[in-house]
Amino acid sequence: xxxIDYAVLIGTLLVIxxxxxxxxxxxxxxxxxxxxxxxxxxxxxxxxxxxxQASAITFxxxxxxxxxxxxxxxxxxxxxxxxxxxxxxxFIPIYHRLKVVTAYEYLGQRFDQKxxxxxxxxxxxxxxxxxxxxxxxxxxxxxxxLGWNLRLTILxxxxxxxxxxxxxxxxAVSHTQKWQMAVIxxxxxxxxxxxxxxxxxxxxxxxxxxxxxKMGKLEAVDFSFDFxxxxxxxxxxxxxxxxALSYFGxxxxxxxxxxxxxxxxxxxxxxxxxxxxxxxMQFFILLTxxxxxxxxxxxxxxxxxxQPAYERATQSAQAPRLxxxxxxxxxxxxxxxxxxxxxxxxxxxxxxxxxxxxxSAVLRPxxxxxxxxxxxxxxxxxxxxxxxxxxxxxxxISFVLNYLPHGVIGLLIxxxxxxxxxxSASELNALGSTTVVDFYRPLLHPNxxxxxxxxxxxxxxxxxxxxxxxxxxxxxxxxxxxxxxxxLGSIFYGSILGIFLVAFFLRFVRGSxxxxxxxxxxxxxxxxxxxxxxxxxxxNVLGCVVVLSLSALLEKTxxxxxxxx
Amino acid sequence: MNxxxxxxxxxxxxxxxxxxxxxxxxxxxAAFVVEVAFFYFVSRYFS
Numbered sequence: 001x002x003x004i005d006y007a008v009l010i011g012t013l014l015v016i017x018x019x020x021x022x023x024x025x026x027x028x029x030x031x032x033x034x035x036x037x038x039x040x041x042x043x044x045x046x047x048x049x050x051x052x053q054a055s056a057i058t059f060x061x062x063x064x065x066x067x068x069x070x071x072x073x074x075x076x077x078x079x080x081x082x083x084x085x086x087x088x089x090x091f092i093p094i095y096h097r098l099k100v101v102t103a104y105e106y107l108g109q110r111f112d113q114k115x116x117x118x119x120x121x122x123x124x125x126x127x128x129x130x131x132x133x134x135x136x137x138x139x140x141x142x143x144x145x146l147g148w149n150l151r152l153t154i155l156x157x158x159x160x161x162x163x164x165x166x167x168x169x170x171x172a173v174s175h176t177q178k179w180q181m182a183v184i185x186x187x188x189x190x191x192x193x194x195x196x197x198x199x200x201x202x203x204x205x206x207x208x209x210x211x212x213x214k215m216g217k218l219e220a221v222d223f224s225f226d227f228x229x230x231x232x233x234x235x236x237x238x239x240x241x242x243x244a245l246s247y248f249g250x251x252x253x254x255x256x257x258x259x260x261x262x263x264x265x266x267x268x269x270x271x272x273x274x275x276x277x278x279x280x281m282q283f284f285i286l287l288t289x290x291x292x293x294x295x296x297x298x299x300x301x302x303x304x305x306x307q308p309a310y311e312r313a314t315q316s317a318q319a320p321r322l323x324x325x326x327x328x329x330x331x332x333x334x335x336x337x338x339x340x341x342x343x344x345x346x347x348x349x350x351x352x353x354x355x356x357x358x359x360s361a362v363l364r365p366x367x368x369x370x371x372x373x374x375x376x377x378x379x380x381x382x383x384x385x386x387x388x389x390x391x392x393x394x395x396x397i398s399f400v401l402n403y404l405p406h407g408v409i410g411l412l413i414x415x416x417x418x419x420x421x422x423x424s425a426s427e428l429n430a431l432g433s434t435t436v437v438d439f440y441r442p443l444l445h446p447n448x449x450x451x452x453x454x455x456x457x458x459x460x461x462x463x464x465x466x467x468x469x470x471x472x473x474x475x476x477x478x479x480x481x482x483x484x485x486x487x488l489g490s491i492f493y494g495s496i497l498g499i500f501l502v503a504f505f506l507r508f509v510r511g512s513x514x515x516x517x518x519x520x521x522x523x524x525x526x527x528x529x530x531x532x533x534x535x536x537x538x539x540n541v542l543g544c545v546v547v548l549s550l551s552a553l554l555e556k557t558x559x560x561x562x563x564x565x
Numbered sequence: 566m567n568x569x570x571x572x573x574x575x576x577x578x579x580x581x582x583x584x585x586x587x588x589x590x591x592x593x594x595a596a597f598v599v600e601v602a603f604f605y606f607v608s609r610y611f612s
Contacts, residue, residue, distance in 0.1 A: 074604065081597045085590050213611025220604040233601075265580065272589060276596045283604065 001146060001401075001409055008410030012183055013417055017160045020176035024168035030450040033169030033457055034101050034433050036260030040171065044178045045270025048257045050278070051177035051422035053247075054184065056138035057393070059285065059419050064305075064392030066289025067296075071220040072231040077282055079241030081275040084248060088268045090504055091249045096264045101437045102430075103255045103500075110503045111511035113442070118518055119499055120438035123252055124431060126492040128464065131427040132471025133488075138420045139472065141393055142413065144308050145401060154472045161421040162465030165428045166458050173425045174260050180418035187415035188288060194404050195291040200298050203344065208294045210347050211340060214359045215366065217290045220283070235537075242540045246497035247489070252430035292399050297340045299403070303329045304376050305394035313383035321379050329372045336365035424468060432461030490536045491529055494543020495521045501544065502551050509555045517551035 001009075027037070040048075065073050100106050104123065108116030139153040164172050196205055212218050222232045229235075248254050248271065258267040303326055304310040314322055339361040346358035377389040400412045436457045445452070495518045502514045525543045528534055534542075583589040 071604075071608075078597075078601070081593055085593060088586070088590070209607075210611055213608075216612070218608050218611050220608045221601060268586070268589070269581075272593055275593045279597070279600045279604075283600075 001413070002406040004407050005410030005413065008407055009414045009417070012411070012414040013160055013421070016176050016179050016183070016418070016421075017164045019179060020164035020168050020172035023175045024172045027168070027171060028451075028454065030454045030457070032171055033454055034437070035256075035262065036170040036174055037262075040174045040261035040266070042261075042263075042266040042269035042273065044174050045258055045261060045266055046273030046277075047181040048174045048177040048260070048426075049248075049254060049270055049274050050281070051181040051184070051419070052254055052257055052426040053274075053278075053423075054181075054281075054419055055134050055423040056416045056420035057134075059184070059188070059416055060138060060141055060393050060397060062282070062285045063289030063292055064395035066217065066286040067293045067395045068392050070217040071283070071286045071290065072222060074220050074279065074282055074286055075222065075231045075233055075236030076240055077244075077279055078233060078236035079238060080244040080278055082237075083241050083244035084271045084275040086245055087249045088271055091255075091500075092258070092264060092267050092271075094504070095255065095259055096267070100259075102252050102434050103250050104252070104434065104438050107499060107503060108438075108442075111514055115499065115511045115515045115518070116438060118515060119250075119496055120434050122492045122496055122522070123250075123434060126488055127251070127253060127427055127431055128467060129471065130488055131424055131431065131464065131468035134420060134424045134427060135468055136472035138416050141397060142416065144306065145394065145397060151473055154469060157417055157420050158424070158465065158469040158472065161425050162428065162462060162469070165425045166432075166462045166465065169457070169461070170256060170260050170429055170433075173429045174257065176425065177257075177422045180422040183411075183418045184415050184422075187411045188285065190408055191400065191404070191412055192284070192288050192291065194408060195288065195295055195399075198295055198299075198403060203298075207344055207347065208291060211297065211343060211362075212290045212294055214343060214347075214355070215293075215362060217293055220286075239537045239540070242497070242544060243490070243493065243537065246493035246540060246544070250493075250496045250500050252434050253426040256430050256433060257426060289396065292396060295399070295403075298337065300330075300333050300337075302398070303373065304380070305391040305398045306388065307394075307398070309380065309387045309391075310376075313380045313387060316383035318379045318383040322376065325372055325376050325379065329369065332365045332368040332372065336362060336369065339365060428461050428464050428468065431464040432457055435460045435464070487529075487536045490539040491525055492522070492543075494525060494540045494545075495547055497540070498544040498547025498551075501548060506548070506552055506555075509551045510559065513555040513559045514547065514551040516554055517547045520550055521546035 024032075027033070029037075031037075062073065094106060095103065098106055098109060100109075102120065104116050104120040107119045135154055135158050139150060139157055142148060143150040143153045164176060196208075199205075199208060209218070222229060223234075224232055225234060226232065248258075258270050261267070302310070310322075313319075339358065343355070343358040343362050346354040349355075380387045380389055397412075397416075400409055404412065436453060440456055440460070441448075441453060445456075498521060499514055499518050502509050502517075521543045524546060525539050528542070529536075529539065580586055580589060583592060
């Protein structure tokens with residue numbers, strides 16, 4: 001990175017953080033701090049919801065995922081629009097009517113205090129850990145590739161966000177997220193344009209898409225009922241629906257975003273904005289990854305994208321094996337490069353037999369390259385079992401650092417920091433609010449002044465920031481970061497969603513039954529997590545179904561008998 | 566049980582752009598169908 005990159009990076013982050021502070025500098029109102037003010041319109045809410053969900057890992061991992069496995073991951077989001085419609089229809093009217101600050105306050109009104117505290121506790125536990133991963137994930141990748149000090153990178157990502165979130169609360173978070181999302185979208189647009197610009201002369205976008213299609217990278221929709229296939233239309237529609245319903249309906253980091261501003265129309269439009277635009281946005285990010293893949297058909301990519309890890313392995317006893325694999329890789333890449341050019345010519349000729357033959361000629365060396373990369377990963381593992389063998393997260397950022405001009409590199413690194421900051425700002429804001437509203441105010445200090453609660457809210461937001469940064473500083477999660485976040489969410493989301501669905505739809509169930517059912521469901525999910533290898537997405541469905549069925553059963557049997565007695 | 570979901574009749578009458586919330590939700594479903602059809606077309610056409 002050059003001076004101009006650092007200027008763009010630091011300038012972007014500083015301007016947005018100062019804007020958040022400036023926008024709320026004279027605001028000392030507790031309601032505004034926790035719930036935002038009327039200056040937050042539906043467009044800001046929509047971008048704020050989008051920015052909360054899109055973390056740095058979204059922009060680091062997703063293009064790499066498309067590079068490796070194509071566009072099938074898109075199907076993961078197919079349930080999202082329907083979940084958002086349900087949130088608009090069922091959740092939002094209730095939250096607005098009861099004027100709740102946190103989603104868990106509603107549980108207190110519908111059931112009892114202990115169920116409210118259970119919901120809030122499960123949220124704090126899950127989101128408190130996730131906030132650390134949100135900061136740690138981009139820091140570990142950027143520090144490895146840029147040679148930055150890991151702790152300084154974590155502090156850079158963490159301290160900015162703690163300062164403006166603590167001082168400005170919900171209003172600052174929503175307004176800064178609007179500009180962070182603008183930087184993210186502009187940066188990704190520039191990156192996409194630069195990739196097309198860097199393709200060989202005379203090789204058009206349409207040709208790039210055609211070659212990607214022939215190489216199996218554009219399979220975005222799979223209607224098969226194969227349960228072994230990770231991403232299908234049906235698994236995305238059903239599993240994605242449950243995950244999104246729980247996330248948007250009951251996770252305070254999202255609930256606080258769309259309740260900001262106080263208008264039911266604003267909340268609904270903000271969510272519907274996401275229901276329509278989320279799929280095109282994910283499609284665009286995945287297509288960016290596919291275009292990086294096409295770029296690397298003409299420019300030889302490294303055999304393993306996490307170069308610092310690869311270089312460490314070349315210093316070990318595995319060096320001769322890696323050198324031999326590199327030679328085989330160079331030969332296979334040269335073959336593939338020639339074959340891709342022949343495929344381009346065949347596509348221009350529109351001759352089906354020629355296209356078929358040229359496609360087979362491309363896929364042979366491609367399979368050979370995939371096999372070689374598999375062997376490289378085995379060699380890395382043999383060199384040092386602690387070396388992470390997944391390199392998909394490094395694909396996009398390696399491309400950015402090695403092939404984009406200075407200035408644009410700074411902008412793209414700013415995109416990653418903006419994404420990390422926007423997600424963690426929502427998390428810290430929600431963690432601070434939930435701790436004050438659901439624990440501190442009702443349990444420790446019920447009748448204090450608004451000024452007192454405002455001060456405590458700020459202190460607790462800062463304290464959660466400290467917890468997240470400390471967790472990030474001492475975390476040692478080198479592999480599968482996006483998976484770690486999803487697993488963590490899926491372990492708790494099912495039970496929380498179950499409690500809310502019982503509250504909405506099972507009128508006869510009361511607090512004690514749902515409380516026992518939720519604890520049992522959570523214990524069961526944790527037991528299955530530690531003892532079986534069930535796919536983590538199923539925990540969302542399982543936890544929810546257990547709470548729904550068990551609470552109904554308990555209410556009709558044990559707790560009915562008690563109430564009659 | 567006042568907290569059960571109810572039709573939001575008051576806000577139903579003044580929804581910008583769409584007129585009613587029912588139309589807004591139908592528009593979202595229609596957008597989803599169009600988007601998936603586009604993704605499917607891209608998958609099939611270029612494979």
